[in-house]
Amino acid sequence: MTDTTITAVEPYILHVPVTGNMVQDSTHTLTHWGVVGTKITTASGIEGYGFTGTHAHLPSDRLITDCIRTCYAELLLGEDACDVQRLWHKLYGYPFVQWVGRTGITHLALAAVDTALWDIKAKAAEQPLWKLLGGATVERLEAYNTDGGWLSLDAQTVANTCRKLVEQDGYRGVKIKIGSDDPRADLKRIELVRKTIGSDPTLAVDCNGRWNLTTMLSIAPRLPDYDILWVEEPIFYDDLAGHVRLSQAMATPIALGEQLYALDNFRDFIAAGAVHWVQPDMTRVGGITEWLRVADLALAYRLPVVAHVGDMGQVHVHLSYAHPAAARLEYIPWIRECFTEPIRVQDGYYVRPEQPGAGATLRPDAVEKYAKELD
Ligand code: 0YR
Ligand code: MG
DSSP, X not given: OOXXXXXXXXXXXXXXXXXXXXXXXXXXXXXEEEEEEEEEEETTSOEEEEEEEEOOOHHHHHHHHHHIIIIIHHHHTTSBTTOHHHHHHHHHTOHHHHHHOSSTHHHHHHHHHHHHHHHHHHHHTTSBHHHHTTOOSSSOEEEEEOTTOOTTSOHHHHHHHHHHHHHTSOOSEEEEEOOOSOHHHHHHHHHHHHHXXXXXXXXXXXXXTOSOHXXXXXXXXXXXXXXXXXXXXXXXXXXXXXXXHHHHHOSSOEEEOTTOOSHHHHHHHHHTTOOSEEOOOTTTTTSHHHHHHHHHHHHHTTOOBOOOOTTTTTTHHHHHHHOTTBOOEEEOOTTGXXXXXXXXXXXXXXXXXXXXXXXOOBOHHHHHHHBOOXX
């Protein structure tokens, strides 16, 4: 048996430039994606990697690595990395840490650790994670592309880029950002994109929590004209009652989940009928362990799961191939070059990974190029 006793926990921070060096949605402006995580070494020499995703703001990224270094590491050293479920609860339930953060920073840190543990478990089993989780439940996992739809691009550029994505690159679906100060301008943007890509490809829109119920209700009746697959984060992330009212009043389905931290939050939204496309992100919900619970919950309600890719798909491709509720997966290519097995989309479908592990193993040259100091 491979000795997977944990001997070292070493956090890291990488800042990797985004496409075109700057993108905006209604709520965020970013120049880099933060790959903030940890390497975990075991007695046998197997190294696990796991990370969360941030908007590459060094002071807040360091809160995450500090949590791993100063609180979680001592709970992990000497433990068997393969006891993933037990260790998740040991860390999550650690009273001192839970007191200061049942969600937020501590949860992003937990996601990095949990992923590294799953990575070790899969490497020890010499299997890609999707295989360890029980095998692929679909032949091909559809990818949809978000990287052409930024709010920082003018409507014509978005429309042209989306046309290229579907006509040349083979995507069957795209997502564009909305949520500007002028909702009528957003409607024009949606109209132009739909006209440009034609009626076949799916078109989703993402408001990133920016609008209120009144604004959203004012444009909702127009959305069916453009055959919108879903409206994502239409109003503020935690407004459960607002989402319930919106889902009763709007014909277009609602997608959300990238800002929800725990199984309990998903239970509330799902049970209330406030979400149709369930979008857990393993980098936010405390890792793979909790993501699988959320996906099981969605399955119990027969709702489709479309992970939000805070990991840019590196790990979610494994989870989505393995989980029967997963319906498709977002694609954004920003951090591919950091990994020994970068995600790949061919003819609109994700290529199934082959390397043992969870897909998070860093290339040394990427670390060299993008690493930031922890102090
Ligand atoms: C960039 N995907 C999202 C990015 C993305 C955000 O701000 O973080 O747009 O997370 O909403 O669906
Ligand atoms: Mg989103």
